[in-house]
Amino acid sequence: MDGGGVEASTTAAWMERHRQMYERATRHPFTVSIRDGTIDLSAFKRWLSQDYLFVREFVAFVASVLLKCCKQKDNLDMEIILGGIASLSDELSWFKNEAVKWDIDLASVPPLKSNLEYHRFLGSFTEPEISYAVAVTTFWIIETVYQDSFGFCIEEGNKTPPELRGTCQRWGSAEFKQYCQSLQRIADRSLANAPADAVKSAEEAFVRVLELEIGFWEMSASQS
Ligand SMILES: Cc1ncc(CN)c(N)n1
Numbered sequence: 061m062d063g064g065g066v067e068a069s070t071t072a073a074w075m076e077r078h079r080q081m082y083e084r085a086t087r088h089p090f091t092v093s094i095r096d097g098t099i100d101l102s103a104f105k106r107w108l109s110q111d112y113l114f115v116r117e118f119v120a121f122v123a124s125v126l127l128k129c130c131k132q133k134d135n136l137d138m139e140i141i142l143g144g145i146a147s148l149s150d151e152l153s154w155f156k157n158e159a160v161k162w163d164i165d166l167a168s169v170p171p172l173k174s175n176l177e178y179h180r181f182l183g184s185f186t187e188p189e190i191s192y193a194v195a196v197t198t199f200w201i202i203e204t205v206y207q208d209s210f211g212f213c214i215e216e217g218n219k220t221p222p223e224l225r226g227t228c229q230r231w232g233s234a235e236f237k238q239y240c241q242s243l244q245r246i247a248d249r250s251l252a253n254a255p256a257d258a259v260k261s262a263e264e265a266f267v268r269v270l271e272l273e274i275g276f277w278e279m280s281a282s283q284s
Pocket residue numbers: 111114115118202203205206273276
């Protein structure tokens with residue numbers, strides 16, 4: 061522990077402190093409608109096309125997290141973050157295959173407003189002033205919102221349509237959950253060694269991600 065006065069699981073404490081917003085991001089009517097089988101397939105297709113564009117920006121974001129990691133004295137987390145980048149390569153191929161299945165021409169999809177807002181947020185992490193602790197915590201919560209949202213769609217009692225199970229499995233699998241838990245441990249360790257102002261910035265980024273994720277689901281559901 062450093063000057064930040066941070067305990068072992070800062071991230072868990074934030075999930076509790078911002079529970080309402082966390083629930084709004086991870087139990088949004090859009091993903092709940094996947095789980096209960098009432099999803100509007102045109103909204104699903106909108107989400108798929110927009111998320112492909114998001115992931116392309118996300119690659120650059122994760123690369124900026126990796127760069128900050130490599131500049132740490134002990135870059136213990138490098139392999140996990142590098143593994144994350146490698147799996148984003150598979151993810152982009154997965155989106156392209158899904159687009160063919162759903163008859164979507166990805167090349168003609170313009171990013172919608174909430175997506176562009178998220179791109180701007182991700183782009184700000186290339187600034188060298190943003191610390192590794194803030195960046196890796198942001199990375200963790202972005203992945204966790206998807207893990208929790210899609211994990212719920214394949215939990216017991218779901219009525220998720222069979223053609224959407226692959227999507228839910230991609231982020232809802234036990235393997236992806238373990239990866240998110242590794243990121244959470246990294247975030248907590250970094251926060252425990254970070255100064256108080258960085259811890260404060262990381263919490264602000266955590267809340268901002270929840271807002272942006274809610275906006276992304278809303279955009280997918282209604283094209284706003
Ligand atoms: C909007 C959003 N948030 C998170 C993820 C998970 N990488 C994603 N694919 N898209």
